Amino acid sequence: MVELIVGKKGKGKTKVLLDKVNGAIKNVNGSIVYLDKSTKHMYELNNKVRLIDVSGYPIINADEFVGFICGIVSQDHDLEQIYLDSFLTTAKLEGLDISGTLEQLEEIGEKFGISFIISVSLDKEEIPAEFQDKIATAL
Numbered sequence: 152m153v154e155l156i157v158g159k160k161g162k163g164k165t166k167v168l169l170d171k172v173n174g175a176i177k178n179v180n181g182s183i184v185y186l187d188k189s190t191k192h193m194y195e196l197n198n199k200v201r202l203i204d205v206s207g208y209p210i211i212n213a214d215e216f217v218g219f220i221c222g223i224v225s226q227d228h229d230l231e232q233i234y235l236d237s238f239l240t241t242a243k244l245e246g247l248d249i250s251g252t253l254e255q256l257e258e259i260g261e262k263f264g265i266s267f268i269i270s271v272s273l274d275k276e277e278i279p280a281e282f283q284d285k286i287a288t289a290l
């Protein structure tokens with residue numbers, strides 16, 4: 152499952168994402184991973200959430216990012232949710248079509264029973280048509 156939080160940069164997507172992840176702790180039996188472009192939000196996350204600073208890894212393009220996600224999934228059989236902040240930056244998709252990567256994440260989610268909650272710095276109208284129904288919050 153893929154859920155999108157969309158809106159231009161500076162609209163408050165990260166706060167919505169942090170509220171969601173911290174609220175999810177009570178309802179999740181497995182583990183939660185939060186991927187971001189830095190460790191800036193470390194102290195705003197519940198200590199049960201595993202924060203991964205993606206900028207510390209040599210990811211060059213979206214395919215490598217999906218491989219990185221698969222590596223995380225393969226190491227944690229209790230993984231239930233992955234939160235992706237700054238998606239366009241961490242997935243190396245700035246200025247590119249996000250459809251293929253979102254489709255891959257959707258497939259991974261379905262196969263392994265993982266929910267992806269993703270913040271995307273695009274307006275609702277800029278999200279590809281096939282993912283309009285995945286928008287949970289538009290700011």
